[in-house]
Amino acid sequence: MSSSQGHAHDHPHPHDHSHGRALNAAHEHFFLGDNHLRNERRTWLVIGITATMMVVEIVAGNMFGSMALTADGWHMSTHAAAMLIAALAYLYARKHASNRRFSFGTGKLGDLAGFASAVILALIAVLIGWESFLRFQSPVAINFREAIIVAVVGLIVNLVCAWLLKDDHHHGNDHGHAHGHGHNAGQDQNLRAAYIHVLADALTSVLAIGALVLGSLYDWLWLDPAIGIVGAIVIARWSWGLIRDTGGVLLDYVPEGEDLPEEIQEILVKEGAEIVDLHIWQLGPGHHGAIVSIVVNDPHAPSYYRAKLAAIHDLSHVTVEVETRAA
The missing domain is CATH 3.30.70.1350 (Cation efflux protein, cytoplasmic domain)
Structure with a gap:
């Protein structure tokens, strides 16, 4: 004899359902995260902030002939595009959560989007590393004051976005159960991917500020590309962690901590x-x-x-x- 049971998880207590339904009784496969709608709204808000800052920097850079402004604007566009993947994944998963053609719901769509964002993040790390390497061979004159202002403004914007995307939903023993699960078991990987993109941008801003300040004091043009390579390595490491975790979910891997x-x-x-x-x-x-x-x-x-x-x-x-x- 065999039977199955699904639980609708659009409320905080998933096991309030009856377990004695008939074998052919219809049940929902609603497996979105508890904060799905909140995370979706915040992701769209961050995209709006990032896109606005991107347009302002590109327009100002062209008006005032600033390569620093223009380059930073186009750099922000790559992260905005990656976060757009996250936002659209939230939207699609929510719209199709009750579509019975998805045998086990749309809850894993966020992991698929997170995987795609992680690949984009890896490409960004490669591009930053390659551009930094080229600048070692052909140093570029830097307008330090202007570049520092751009980096500081970018850092402030990124810190605001990081605060909006921070996952403050706690999992584990807060449900009154004495058992624990792997550290990523209840984590929204789609939100995590968007958050890491913002952190990567913030990291490049912090490193750039340090390199520009020291470069302006000691005329160390080599420090800017050197810090760029360090940032690329850190971002690549974050990307690998995200690829590993989201890929594991997509392949139904049970983590060791689970x-x-x-x-x-x-x-x-x-x-x-x-x-x-x-x-x-x-x-x-x-x-x-x-x-x-x-x-x-x-x-x-x-x-x-x-x-x-x-x-x-x-x-x-x-x-x-x-x-x-x-x-």
């Missing part, structure tokens, strides 16, 4: 069940699915074991297959 398998095992062993097959994957931020096959001497209905597994907060969609152990 203890859902142990929690499921502990609950079912107490019921005298032996797990013969277990599959766990992430459905969205803070949501996991599981298919569990067990053998038992004196089996109960699948709904009985689903009710026991409902104690695991992050387990949002469960299929239980029960077999009687052979004599």
